[in-house]
Amino acid sequence: MKYIHVKSLSKYHPGYKDRTLQWAKIYFNMIQGDPDFELIENEIDKWRYIAMILLELKAKNPLPNIDRYWISKGFNLAIRGVDDTFKALSSFIVHVTEAEMLCYVDKDKEEDKDKDKEVDIKSLSKEYITYAEVFYDYNYKHFPKHLKEWVIKSKAKQMINEGADEIRKLIEIDKYSFEDVKKVLHWAVNDDFWKPNVIRLTGLRNKSKRNGNMKFTNIATKALVDDITNEEYTFECPDKCKGDKSVKSKLPNFFSTCSVCGTPRVQI
Secondary structure: EEEEOOOHOOOOOOOOOOOOOOOOOOOOOHHHOHHHHHOOOOHHHHHHHHHHHHHHHHHOOOOOOOOHHHOOOOOOOOOHHHHHHHOOOOEEEEEEEHHHHHHHHHHHHHHHHHHHHHHHHOOOOOHHHHHHHHHHHHHHHOOOOHHHHHHHHHEEEEHHHHHHHHHHHHOOOOOOOOHHHHHHHHOOOOOOHHHHHOOOOOOOEEEEEOOOOOOHHHHHHHHHHHOOOOOEEEOOOOOOOOOOOOOOEEEOOOEEEEEOOOEEEEOO
């Protein structure tokens, strides 16, 4: 059996892999602005191409080139045959065999792995970077053997960026607020069980084999159950920067940074 593969399919992928795809990156300038697309004379072929993009993204595999498949997806072959469409879309699609299809799938998986390893530094908020730095500086004092690379400048920078990116994903993808993330982690580093299990920020989004929840979700759930004390502690910038407000926490070892100078606040 032969298959149809959309060239440069990855540019239409929205980027997330932890949920069912609901949309694709198909921009307005594709309809008016892409010279190759505008040269497709038959409007049926244009809309079939967009359909192929969505179908392959959804299937995560090249599409089987058999009439009953196209008919099942709403292609009216009585109006225009698929061979005519393929000819019109020769700049956008390729025919692949079953063996070649596996190569495309494996290649996409490898590209996904590489993308997962990369951290887009430009997308990281300074707040996340500062928090990650303070977090590791705090944990290094308690677990120096587990964080030996923290004293190596290049390694420390990588840890900070990867940790900040993990925080970004918790906020942008998992929809936690930054305040919630900080509160949960502040609780965790003071909890006897979780303290040695949150030495690093990376891995907070890993799924538990026990209940399928993210590690962070399990920590947050436990934090809500245990956080029943009414006693609060106040923390402020040691330099008393003008414009920075003191914060309160139920945790005696709570750590946060001054909103003005970035220095860790101290208990008063």
